[in-house]
Amino acid sequence: MQTQTHDLEFTPTEVRKRFVRWDRGEADREWGCLSVLAEHAPGVAPRPLRRETGSDGAPVVVMERLAGEPLGGRPLTAEQTASLGRALRRMYDVPSSAVEAAGIGERFYGPSSQVATMTEWLGETYDLAKCQEPDLVQLAVDAATEWLAAESLPAPHLGSLGIADLNPANVMWDGHTCRLIDFEDGGLSDPAYELADHVEHIAGRLAGVFDADALVEAVGLSAGERERFHAYRPLWATFWLAMLLPGNGGFHRNPPGTTEVQASHLLSLLADPV
Numbered sequence: 001m002q003t004q005t006h007d008l009e010f011t012p013t014e015v016r017k018r019f020v021r022w023d024r025g026e027a028d029r030e031w032g033c034l035s036v037l038a039e040h041a042p043g044v045a046p047r048p049l050r051r052e053t054g055s056d057g058a059p060v061v062v063m064e065r066l067a068g069e070p071l072g073g074r075p076l077t078a079e080q081t082a083s084l085g086r087a088l089r090r091m092y093d094v095p096s097s098a099v100e101a102a103g104i105g106e107r108f109y110g111p112s113s114q115v116a117t118m119t120e121w122l123g124e125t126y127d128l129a130k131c132q133e134p135d136l137v138q139l140a141v142d143a144a145t146e147w148l149a150a151e152s153l154p155a156p157h158l159g160s161l162g163i164a165d166l167n168p169a170n171v172m173w174d175g176h177t178c179r180l181i182d183f184e185d186g187g188l189s190d191p192a193y194e195l196a197d198h199v200e201h202i203a204g205r206l207a208g209v210f211d212a213d214a215l216v217e218a219v220g221l222s223a224g225e226r227e228r229f230h231a232y233r234p235l236w237a238t239f240w241l242a243m244l245l246p247g248n249g250g251f252h253r254n255p256p257g258t259t260e261v262q263a264s265h266l267l268s269l270l271a272d273p274v
Helices: 026-040 078-092 096-101 114-122 134-149 191-200 212-219 223-243 249-253 258-271
Strands: 006-010 014-019 048-053 059-064 160-162 171-173 178-180 187-189
Touching: 014 026, 026 048, 026 059, 026 096, 026 160, 078 160, 078 171, 078 178, 078 191, 078 212, 096 160, 096 187, 114 134, 114 223, 134 223, 134 258, 160 191, 187 191, 191 212, 191 223, 223 249, 223 258
Parallel strands: none
Antiparallel strands: 006 014, 014 059, 048 059, 160 187, 171 178
8 A cells, every 4th residue: 555655855946856765766757758848848847857865875966946836726727627638638649659769668557457456355354343334345345356357447548648646736826827747656557547647646635636627628638538537436436445444554544434435436437337
């Protein structure tokens, strides 16, 4: 499960990102993604400035400090949605050959392995008696497990660069333009898979930050990509249900009842994914 991976230090012009864990190549992913974007889609993300090594051996990525503030926990305006869509589209249009040449592989929690990961997570033992509605949560876990076993998802497409974690706090807004930060999990992906991840992110979904249809329209997904987007949403809803099960970090970081809200949401997606 996910844990804190970095510390941040700020100057007026720079951000110093020191990684406290890097066993998954987080610093390499961050540097690689920022470098490719600086060359092929300048302005979408911070310019990478240099790499350092801390006194304790921890890798550090230093990047420019962007103007603006992170998006808050409220619905995006039409202007913000349009700007975010343009930023994501520019990132997705970076040639995959450039991403591969930079040594960037598939994003973390990528489409090639996510079903197996979720099957493993849901197969663990959880004390659902700690939930407010154990029967509802168990119903959602069972439904998700059955859905995963059906192997109904599309074959993975790995043709675009993706940011992976689009917590609203990872979108900077300066009043005119959205820019993206935090690429430590980024890598090759599929725009449909990415957008499903983004709209299902619990930090955005519970606050209604992203309008799924409006964001899909702003990015300009094709008809085939829209079908994959809808197909992938239950997978990411399953991810968040697993994160919110007792014993996992999300259970304690969110208010009581959040697990039940997620269970109901997942069941509704499985009943009608579109």
